[in-house]
Amino acid sequence: MQCKMIMVGKIRQWYVYFSIGVFLTIAMLSGLLQPLLATTQLTNVPPPIFQGNQSRPQVAFACNVFWGEEYLPDMLKTLDKNNIHITFFIGGSWANKYPEILKDLANRGHELGNHTYSHPHPNNLSKEKNKEQIIKTEELVNNLTGIKTNLYAPPYGEYNNTVLLAAQELQYTTIMWSIDTVDWKRPPPEILKERVLKKLHNGAIILMHPTAPTAQALPSLIEEIQKRGYTITTVSDILKP
Numbered sequence: 001m002q003c004k005m006i007m008v009g010k011i012r013q014w015y016v017y018f019s020i021g022v023f024l025t026i027a028m029l030s031g032l033l034q035p036l037l038a039t040t041q042l043t044n045v046p047p048p049i050f051q052g053n054q055s056r057p058q059v060a061f062a063c064n065v066f067w068g069e070e071y072l073p074d075m076l077k078t079l080d081k082n083n084i085h086i087t088f089f090i091g092g093s094w095a096n097k098y099p100e101i102l103k104d105l106a107n108r109g110h111e112l113g114n115h116t117y118s119h120p121h122p123n124n125l126s127k128e129k130n131k132e133q134i135i136k137t138e139e140l141v142n143n144l145t146g147i148k149t150n151l152y153a154p155p156y157g158e159y160n161n162t163v164l165l166a167a168q169e170l171q172y173t174t175i176m177w178s179i180d181t182v183d184w185k186r187p188p189p190e191i192l193k194e195r196v197l198k199k200l201h202n203g204a205i206i207l208m209h210p211t212a213p214t215a216q217a218l219p220s221l222i223e224e225i226q227k228r229g230y231t232i233t234t235v236s237d238i239l240k241p
Contacts, residue, residue: 045164048174052203052238059204060235064115064153066091068210069098078218085109087235089153092117092137099144106145111234113151114138122154122163130166151175151235175235177207184209189217203238
C-alpha cells in the first residue's frame with residue numbers, strides 16, 4: 001500500500017513538472033513572457049524607444065507595412081494634401097512584391113524604417129537570425145531606393161536582450177510606440193480616432209497600419225491633432241533633442 005502511494009506521488013510530481021514545462025514552452029512561443037523577460041536589460045544595451053522629445057508638441061506616425069497596399073494610395077493622398085511626412089516601417093518580403101510602391105513612398109519624402117523580412121517572432125530567434133532579418137530588408141530597401149534604414153520596429157512589438165543587442169550591433173534604434181490605434185482589428189474610424197486623441201501627448205509615437213479604417217480616419221484625425229497644436233512628423237524628427 002505504501003509502495004502504491006509513493007508511486008502515485010511520483011506520478012503526480014512528474015505531471016506537475018511536465019505541465020509547468022508545457023506552459024512555459026507555450027508562453028515563450030506566444031510572447032506571453034515578454035514583459036518578464038524584457039524587464040532586465042543588459043547594461044550595454046539601450047532600451048527601445050517608446051516616445052520622442054516631450055518638450056515639443058510633435059507626434060510621429062509610425063506605419064508598419066507588411067500588407068494593406070490597397071489602402072496606401074488614399075493614405076498617401078491625405079498625407080500629401082496636408083504636406084505631412086511620416087515613417088513607414090517596411091517588411092522586406094512585402095517590398096520584394098511591391099517594389100514600385102516602396103519607391104513611391106521614398107519619392108514622396110517619407111522616412112523608411114526596417115520591419116524585418118518575413119515578420120517572425122523576434123524573441124524566438126538567435127541574435128544572428130535577428131540580424132539576418134534586418135540586414136536582408138536593409139539591403140533590399142537600399143537597392144530599390146538608395147536609402148539606408150536605421151530605425152527598427154520589431155514585429156509584434158517583441159523584444160528582449162537578444163533582439164535589442166542584434167539591432168544595436170547593426171547600429172539601429174529599436175522603436176516601439178506610446179499610442180496604438182489597434183487598427184489591425186478593423187475598428188470603426190471613430191473608435192480609432194478616439195484611441196489616439198484621448199492619449200495624445202508631446203513626443204507620441206502613434207502606431208498604425210495601412211487598413212481601411214486608418215485610411216478613412218486619417219483626414220479628420222490629422223485635422224484634430226493639428227487643431228490641438230501638434231505637428232505631425234517622422235519618428236526621427238521627434239527623437240531630436
